[in-house]
Amino acid sequence: MQFDMPSLIPVLPEAFIATMACVVLVVDLFLKQEQRIVTYSIAQFSLLMAVLITMATSTGDSQIVFHGSVIRDTMSDVLKVAICIVTAGAFLYAKDYLRDRDLFKGEFYVLSLFAVLGMMIMVSANSFLTVYLGLELLALSLYALVAFDNNSGLGSEAAMKYFVLGALASGMLLYGISMIYGATGSIEFQPVAEALVSTGMNNTVLVFGLVFLVIGLAFKFGAVPFHMWVPDVYQGAPTAVVLFLGSAPKIAAFALAMRLLVDGLGSLHADWQGMLAILAVLSMAVGNVIAIAQTNIKRMLAYSTISHVGFILVGILAGTSKGYTAAMFYSIVYAVMAVGAFGIVVLLSRKGFEAEQLSDYKGLNDRNPWFAAMMLLIMFSMAGVPPTVGFFAKLFVLEAVVSIDMVWLALVGVAFSIIGAYYYLRIVKLMYFDKPEDQEPLTAGMDTRIALSVNGLAMLVLGMFPGGLLSVCAAAFS
Amino acid sequence: MTFELFVFYLFSFILVAAALMVITRRNPVHSALFLVLAFFTSAGIWLLAEAEFLAIVLVLVYVGAVMVLFLFVVMMLDIDVATLRAGFINYLPVALMVAVVMALEIFVIVGPGNFGLDVYPSPPPLPTDYSNTEALGSVLYTVYMYPFEIAAVILLVAIIAAIGLANRTRSDSKYQDPSLQVKVRKGPDRIQVVKMEAED
Numbered sequence: 001m002q003f004d005m006p007s008l009i010p011v012l013p014e015a016f017i018a019t020m021a022c023v024v025l026v027v028d029l030f031l032k033q034e035q036r037i038v039t040y041s042i043a044q045f046s047l048l049m050a051v052l053i054t055m056a057t058s059t060g061d062s063q064i065v066f067h068g069s070v071i072r073d074t075m076s077d078v079l080k081v082a083i084c085i086v087t088a089g090a091f092l093y094a095k096d097y098l099r100d101r102d103l104f105k106g107e108f109y110v111l112s113l114f115a116v117l118g119m120m121i122m123v124s125a126n127s128f129l130t131v132y133l134g135l136e137l138l139a140l141s142l143y144a145l146v147a148f149d150n151n152s153g154l155g156s157e158a159a160m161k162y163f164v165l166g167a168l169a170s171g172m173l174l175y176g177i178s179m180i181y182g183a184t185g186s187i188e189f190q191p192v193a194e195a196l197v198s199t200g201m202n203n204t205v206l207v208f209g210l211v212f213l214v215i216g217l218a219f220k221f222g223a224v225p226f227h228m229w230v231p232d233v234y235q236g237a238p239t240a241v242v243l244f245l246g247s248a249p250k251i252a253a254f255a256l257a258m259r260l261l262v263d264g265l266g267s268l269h270a271d272w273q274g275m276l277a278i279l280a281v282l283s284m285a286v287g288n289v290i291a292i293a294q295t296n297i298k299r300m301l302a303y304s305t306i307s308h309v310g311f312i313l314v315g316i317l318a319g320t321s322k323g324y325t326a327a328m329f330y331s332i333v334y335a336v337m338a339v340g341a342f343g344i345v346v347l348l349s350r351k352g353f354e355a356e357q358l359s360d361y362k363g364l365n366d367r368n369p370w371f372a373a374m375m376l377l378i379m380f381s382m383a384g385v386p387p388t389v390g391f392f393a394k395l396f397v398l399e400a401v402v403s404i405d406m407v408w409l410a411l412v413g414v415a416f417s418i419i420g421a422y423y424y425l426r427i428v429k430l431m432y433f434d435k436p437e438d439q440e441p442l443t444a445g446m447d448t449r450i451a452l453s454v455n456g457l458a459m460l461v462l463g464m465f466p467g468g469l470l471s472v473c474a475a476a477f478s
Numbered sequence: 479m480t481f482e483l484f485v486f487y488l489f490s491f492i493l494v495a496a497a498l499m500v501i502t503r504r505n506p507v508h509s510a511l512f513l514v515l516a517f518f519t520s521a522g523i524w525l526l527a528e529a530e531f532l533a534i535v536l537v538l539v540y541v542g543a544v545m546v547l548f549l550f551v552v553m554m555l556d557i558d559v560a561t562l563r564a565g566f567i568n569y570l571p572v573a574l575m576v577a578v579v580m581a582l583e584i585f586v587i588v589g590p591g592n593f594g595l596d597v598y599p600s601p602p603p604l605p606t607d608y609s610n611t612e613a614l615g616s617v618l619y620t621v622y623m624y625p626f627e628i629a630a631v632i633l634l635v636a637i638i639a640a641i642g643l644a645n646r647t648r649s650d651s652k653y654q655d656p657s658l659q660v661k662v663r664k665g666p667d668r669i670q671v672v673k674m675e676a677e678d
Contacts, residue, residue, distance in 0.1 A: 018631060
């Protein structure tokens with residue numbers, strides 16, 4: 001028996017994050033509560049180093065290692081860097097929030113780093129087994145993070161709902177995978193794709209498996225009609241956790257869809273295009289319409305997530321490299337917008353006060369014009385108002401779908417975006433034209449202020465120069 | 479009907495019956511015990527499929543360790559079955575409809591038409607000296623090393639999550655601290671004389 005030591009260089013970013021998560025776990029045991037900032041610094045340092053390592057070991061062409069379990073290509077590199085940067089932003093915003101609420105514990109960083117590891121594994125998975133394990137690693141960490149605040153009944157309830165529905169979704173996904181394995185005889189993406197081409201499309205088992213796969217995916221994405229957990233989890237979990245949970249995992253979910261549907265089952269495109277179209281239309285409709293009725297900003301942003309997921313799905317279902325590029329651009333931009341929006345929620349919250357109601361945003365302009373402007377940029381970007389980047393994200397997706405002659409889908413997207421613009425602009429109205437109810441000064445530290453400013457201005461700068469990020473995304477599918 | 483086929487149907491029947499009992503029993507302890515039965519019979523089916531190692535692991539790990547712990551938990555918790563069943567009748571029609579439709583679909587797809595012996599001929603019997611454990615071990619740490627490592631990390635996360643969620647230090651809980659107890663010095667630390675008024 002022989003054992004070939006696989007090359008470890010392609011999985012160096014994952015290995016590094018795994019090691020650092022264990023380092024944080026151990027170091028944190030020896031720290032007093034007032035030294036907890038060390039844990040935070042190590043976590044941030046690991047994310048920064050993971051970005052650098054990913055860039056340094058990036059080769060530009062795709063390598064498959066570990067007997068076909070892992071693929072390292074441009075898409076995985078770009079998405080890994082994006083995930084690490086967004087997570088670093090979430091950690092930064094979350095720090096003060098956690099400290100004010102006696103939640104500043106090492107477990108938050110350990111679990112979050114493991115969740116990042118799970119996402120990285122998903123992003124560069126090359127077999128159904130690896131995808132599934134990465135997904136479970138992410139999900140398990142997130143369940144624990146949602147219930148992170150022991151004293152919060154809402155948090156425990158949300159975690160329970162998330163766990164039960166997540167387990168159900170995993171079951172669906174596994175059942176679908178088992179069917180596809182039964183029909184093709186492999187769990188690696190390339191052999192599956194080859195087997196699909198040789199057996200042809202008329203295999204009912206494959207389509208049956210695909211249905212379960214898409215249901216599992218839709219659960220993880222939070223697409224309608226599998227979205228029920230999203231608002232409850234967003235509302236129940238501590239805002240610091242929602243910052244993380246609502247941003248980076250959307251990038252990973254995009255990668256999950258790409259790996260499963262495009263790398264693995266690309267030749268079944270005609271079948272999954274229809275399924276995704278239903279999910280996308282329903283998500284855009286339900287997300288945007290129900291968000292109008294919300295008075296809690298976390299619930300409102302949850303429904304807004306659902307509608308944005310619809311747009312990401314529209315990009316994927318186009319099935320062209322243009323569509324994939326647009327969806328990837330959209331998911332990265334969405335993650336940056338979401339982390340900024342929840343960053344503002346955290347900024348306005350303070351010890352003993354959660355800025356969760358829409359009325360808490362009244363007159364923000366009078367209290368702090370600069371952050372009102374940042375929130376304005378983020379809200380404009382979410383609504384898709386030019387020249388913010390959200391406009392271009394929507395534009396690219398619609399362009400991709402028009403170029404495959406699905407004009408009706410583009411029209412539906414535009415119509416629901418206009419409906420959606422109402423509730424984003426309502427926040428702008430509350431901030432600028434209403435009298436403030438709450439006069440407390442903002443207590444955030446300088447690092448949060450700077451990061452939020454960068455985040456808000458990024459909406460504008462990326463919107464004026466979308467070419468850079470777009471060409472990075474396009475390089476992944478050329 | 480060959481003996482193998484008879485054993486397969488016997489085990490399958492017990493498995494399905496036990497699984498139904500798991501979700502219909504009123505007493506959670508009974509449910510847990512029926513789950514043990516379900517595990518045992520599926521181990522039997524795996525033995526028929528010549529997956530001896532997995533069958534033994536299923537009995538050892540799931541029945542021997544997981545279910546015993548599970549029984550402990552079920553007995554410790556005060557589960558109010560009445561509230562658990564409150565919505566049962568209300569949701570039954572919808573649940574039944576979904577379940578029946580899904581079961582029908584599965585029967586149609588996973589039937590002899592798609593998975594029959596003409597599509598998947600039964601594999602040739604393995605030689606008697608074939609070791610299942612060895613075959614599994616030789617791929618687990620080589621071909622599937624990466625998934626294996628991830629599974630290890632998942633277990634680590636499960637430990638951290640379980641401890642993080644369950645470990646609540648309460649400020650009002652009373653406990654002894656031996657390190658403080660041994661430091662007690664002779665004199666005022668150890669004994670305190672309290673002067674009290676004499677009572678009638």
